[in-house]
Amino acid sequence: MTTTATSDLDLPPGYRIDPKSGAWISSPWPEDPEAKALIVRQSLGPSLIDWAEGRGDGPGLTHYLTGDQWRFTPGQKRFLILWYWVNEDGRFVYRSGVKRGSKGTGKDPFAAAWLLGELAGPARLHDWDERTGTPVGAPHGMPLVQIGSNSEAQSKDVLRIANALLSREARDYYGIDCGETRTILRDSGGRLEVLTASEKSSEGDPATAIALNESHHMTESNGGHNLADVARRNVGKSPASVQARMVEFTNAHRQGYDSVGELSYKAWQAQAAGKTKKRDILYDSIEAPPSTDLYDDASRMAGLRAAYSDAEWADIERLSDEVLDPRTSVADSIRFYLNGLAAAEDAWIDPRAFDECARPNLTVMPGEQIAMFLDCSKSSDATGLVACRLSDGHVIQLGVWQKPHGDRGKTWLAPREKVDAAVRNAFATYEVLWFGVDPSPAKDDETEALYWASSIDGWHRDFRDDLALWAAPGKTGGNSVRFDMRLSEVGGVERNAAFTKQAERTQHDIDTDKSLTHDGSPALTVHVQNAKARPNKWGVSLGKKTRDSSHLVDLAVCMVGARLGRQLVLDSGALASKKKKRSGRVW
Numbered sequence: 001m002t003t004t005a006t007s008d009l010d011l012p013p014g015y016r017i018d019p020k021s022g023a024w025i026s027s028p029w030p031e032d033p034e035a036k037a038l039i040v041r042q043s044l045g046p047s048l049i050d051w052a053e054g055r056g057d058g059p060g061l062t063h064y065l066t067g068d069q070w071r072f073t074p075g076q077k078r079f080l081i082l083w084y085w086v087n088e089d090g091r092f093v094y095r096s097g098v099k100r101g102s103k104g105t106g107k108d109p110f111a112a113a114w115l116l117g118e119l120a121g122p123a124r125l126h127d128w129d130e131r132t133g134t135p136v137g138a139p140h141g142m143p144l145v146q147i148g149s150n151s152e153a154q155s156k157d158v159l160r161i162a163n164a165l166l167s168r169e170a171r172d173y174y175g176i177d178c179g180e181t182r183t184i185l186r187d188s189g190g191r192l193e194v195l196t197a198s199e200k201s202s203e204g205d206p207a208t209a210i211a212l213n214e215s216h217h218m219t220e221s222n223g224g225h226n227l228a229d230v231a232r233r234n235v236g237k238s239p240a241s242v243q244a245r246m247v248e249f250t251n252a253h254r255q256g257y258d259s260v261g262e263l264s265y266k267a268w269q270a271q272a273a274g275k276t277k278k279r280d281i282l283y284d285s286i287e288a289p290p291s292t293d294l295y296d297d298a299s300r301m302a303g304l305r306a307a308y309s310d311a312e313w314a315d316i317e318r319l320s321d322e323v324l325d326p327r328t329s330v331a332d333s334i335r336f337y338l339n340g341l342a343a344a345e346d347a348w349i350d351p352r353a354f355d356e357c358a359r360p361n362l363t364v365m366p367g368e369q370i371a372m373f374l375d376c377s378k379s380s381d382a383t384g385l386v387a388c389r390l391s392d393g394h395v396i397q398l399g400v401w402q403k404p405h406g407d408r409g410k411t412w413l414a415p416r417e418k419v420d421a422a423v424r425n426a427f428a429t430y431e432v433l434w435f436g437v438d439p440s441p442a443k444d445d446e447t448e449a450l451y452w453a454s455s456i457d458g459w460h461r462d463f464r465d466d467l468a469l470w471a472a473p474g475k476t477g478g479n480s481v482r483f484d485m486r487l488s489e490v491g492g493v494e495r496n497a498a499f500t501k502q503a504e505r506t507q508h509d510i511d512t513d514k515s516l517t518h519d520g521s522p523a524l525t526v527h528v529q530n531a532k533a534r535p536n537k538w539g540v541s542l543g544k545k546t547r548d549s550s551h552l553v554d555l556a557v558c559m560v561g562a563r564l565g566r567q568l569v570l571d572s573g574a575l576a577s578k579k580k581k582r583s584g585r586v587w
Contacts, residue, residue, distance in 0.1 A: 012352070014272030014283065022289035023306035026268075028282070029078045044125065044137040045081035051121040052113055058173050061113055064164035075310035076110050079284050083247070086135045090125055094282040097247040098215075098264050101286065102339040104319070105311040107249040111147075111211045112162035114247065118145045118209035119192045120174045120185065124242065140208050140242065142188045148195035148231050149213040150224055155194040156180065158213055162192060195231060206238035207231075210246040216253040216261035220405075221550065228260045252287075252335040255343055255351035256529030257551075265341075266355070286310060288338035294323055294330065307339045348503075348531040348542040348556070349510045357510055358520030364389050364396050364430070371434040371569060372398065372426060373483070373561030375554045376414070378442035378451045379403060383414045385422055386524070386558035388566045390433060390575070395518040395559050398426055402552060416455055423459060433468040433575065434565035435459070436483035438557070456482055468574040471565070483561065500538040502564040507533075507540070518559070527555035 011017065015024045030036055040046060047056065054060030054069050061070035072080070085093040101107055117123050122137030129136055147155040163178040171178065175186040182193040195210065210231045218224020231246055238244035253261035268283040270276050292303030300320055308314040323333045334342035343350045364370065369390040377383050382402035388395050399422040403409040426432060437459065439452045456479075464470070464480035471483040472491055485499065486492050509516040518524060530551040534543040542560070544553050569575055 012272070013269060013274075017289075018306070018309075021302070021306035021309060022291075023309065024285075024287040024289065026283050026285045026287075027075070027078060027082070029082065039085050040081055041132075041134050042086055043081045044084035044086065044122065044135055045077070047122050047137050048084060048117045049077055049080055052117055056122070059167065059170045061116060061165040061170065062167040064109065064112075064161055070113060070165060072110070072113070073106065073310045073312070075284075075286065076106075079282070080114070082282055082284075083245075084123070084137075086125055090128075090135075092125075092243050092245065093280065095245060095278075095280040096264075097245065097282040097284070098250065098261075098268065099247060099284050100250050100252060100261075100339065101310075102307045103251060103336040104314055105308060105339075106313075108158050108213070109161055109165075111213060111247070111249045112158050112165055115145050115147065115158070115192055115209065115211055116162055116165060119143050119183070119190060120176065123209070140190065143185070143190040143192075143208045144206070145190075145192040146195040146207050146210045146231070146234065147193070147213060148210060148227050150217045150222060150227075152181075152194055152196065154213055158211065159183065159192065159194060195227070195234075206242070206244060207234040208238065208242050208244045210235055210244075212246060212248045212250075212260065215248040215250045215264065216259050218260040219257060224260050252285075252339050252341050254331075254335065255341055256347070256526070258526060269355075285339060287340050290340060292338060292340075294333055300324075303338050307337065344532070346532045347529075348533045348540075349507050349528060351529040353511045353514060354518075354525065354528050357514060357516050357518055358525070359394070359517040360520040362394050362517060362519070364394065366429050367431060369431045369433050369575075370426075371562050371565030372432060372436075373558045373565060374419070374423065374435070374437045375557045375561065376419075376438060376440045376452045377554065378440050379413050382527070382552045382554040383419055384523075384527070384555040384558045385419070385426070386555055386562045387426065387430070388559075388562035390566055390569065393516065393563065393566060395516065395524075395562065397519060397521040397524045397555060398422060400523045400555055402554075414451075416452070420455055420458070424462075427463055427466065432463070432466065434471065434569050435463065435467060435481045436471040436561050436565050437481045438483055438485045438561065441486070469565075469569050469572050496536070496541075497538040498568075499560060499564060500536060500541040502567065503541045503560050504539050505567075506560050506563055524555045524559065527553050528559065531556040 015026050018025055049072060050056045052061045052070055063070050079099060083094055083097055087093055099107060120139055122139060124138055124140050125135055126138035127136045147158050149155045163183060166176060166178065177184045177186060182191050184191045212228060212231060218228060235244035235246050248261065248264055250261040253259050253265060268281045271279050271281050286307060286309060288303035288307040293299040300323060301316060304316050304319050319337055322328060323337050329345055331342045331345050334340040341352060370387040372385060372387040374385045382400055385399040386395060387398050401414050401419060403412045437456055439450065439456055442451045443449065444451050459481045460479050467480050470478055470480040472479045477490060483495060484492060485495055487496060531542040531553040532545050534541045542553065542556060545551055
């Protein structure tokens with residue numbers, strides 16, 4: 001059975017299950033009728049909906065495909081009512097929003113309609129009705145509404161739909177001139193425009209509203225993080241009377257790629273779990289039940305109907321064919337058509353499961369017994385140091401050194417002095433019983449000696465008598481810390497076999513038992529989520545996506561290595577021998 005990556009038993013914070021379809025729903029729309037009525041009374045959403053649908057002043061919007069009067073779906077209406085919900089202090093309840101849905105659920109047209117509402121509709125809190133006590137909306141005086149995405153073409157697509165939603169009558173009534181990159185209100189100079197990726201050209205007047213389109217594509221490497229940061233600053237510096245905000249419109253993100261969409265999801269999850277002081281992120285998603293079996297006809301169709309429940313126009317039969325198309329990967333079927341957060345098909349672990357294993361409040365105290373592993377690189381990959389507590393297997397990151405982005409990284413070399421200091425500090429702080437170092441084969445440019453050779457020699461010389469078990473035991477050719485994973489090295493085959501078995505055990509402890517705990521460090525999390533399953537003759541190990549990939553996994557290797565060291569110490573009896581030796585020592 002091929003299903004999404006999470007079981008129904010692991011319902012994340014902030015979700016509820018629809019009793020009819022089994023869909024996972026994240027919208028905080030209440031079930032209680034009185035609670036619903038209270039939100040509706042305290043929201044500008046109903047008046048904005050009436051404006052767009054032609055029941056207010058003016059002709060409203062026209063459907064860009066049919067020419068009929070524009071109509072929001074029920075789910076879109078609920079989002080707008082929540083988004084424009086005002087508290088008793090006259091502030092919007094939600095500061096940031098995400099509208100996530102399957103491909104073809106109408107995110108672009110909805111974004112376009114919302115942006116036009118911010119441009120010309122009653123989107124600003126103007127006053128309170130003295131008789132009813134409800135908020136009264138009015139258009140912004142000189143709105144600046146922006147669309148941001150990975151490419152100008154994507155932003156122009158949304159703007160083109162927005163222009164198509166304006167009939168000739170509406171353009172005349174509201175005084176709007178439509179353009180390819182900018183649509184302008186003639187009287188006030190207000191505008192709806194494309195937000196460019198250039199930070200210098202984008203930093204300007206405070207925006208009144210911004211839509212980020214397809215934020216699941218926006219990563220640090222393609223400039224998406226920078227654009228999102230600019231957008232947040234543009235709304236963040238708006239006057240209190242404006243209360244500018246930003247909404248992301250996105251498909252399900254690919255986990256472990258650190259996209260803007262993924263970062264927003266994690267921020268909302270932290271909020272929903274009660275880990276933040278404020279609960280001001282509105283995250284709206286309808287997802288097929290995770291138990292949906294892609295290759296069972298009834299289950300697949302039911303899952304698609306659940307994910308597209310708010311899109312009456314969706315051709316479920318056609319969508320089903322797309323899911324079954326052999327050119328569509330399982331992960332893409334889950335993300336784009338079921339709106340689920342699937343792990344990549346070759347992912348080593350389920351990223352969400354690893355997130356759930358984080359225990360940042362657990363502390364490894366000075367003097368506690370640990371095993372640790374150092375994965376060395378000279379310049380391209382990261383050098384990482386991770387420890388594993390002997391008593392319970394808790395994993396902590398002790399250090400990571402990796403090439404900076406841009407010009408600063410062109411001549412960067414791993415700082416051996418800083419790595420050495422971190423290793424020696426670990427020995428001074430904890431009782432290190434096992435230490436493994438996988439050296440890089442790279443050579444020093446000046447001496448032609450192995451880049452890490454002198455460091456490893458120093459650690460072997462200084463700590464050989466402190467370790468309960470050597471990384472490479474043996475009177476001849478043994479070394480207390482060197483754990484060389486190259487198959488060409490003596491003992492390399494045995495070390496790779498042991499590492500692979502520990503990688504399988506680690507994957508099981510994360511995805512199935514959920515017994516592994518870690519400190520939740522961001523770098524460790526990213527490296528583990530980047531790791532891909534790599535089958536070999538001993539089982540399934542882990543590695544990078546490709547040899548030259550910039551998505552690093554070195555701390556994931558260190559985690560497995562540290563856990564292997566712990567297991568070797570526990571299985572060897574060396575710990576008991578060390579205790580016995582210590583008990584007979586005269587202090």
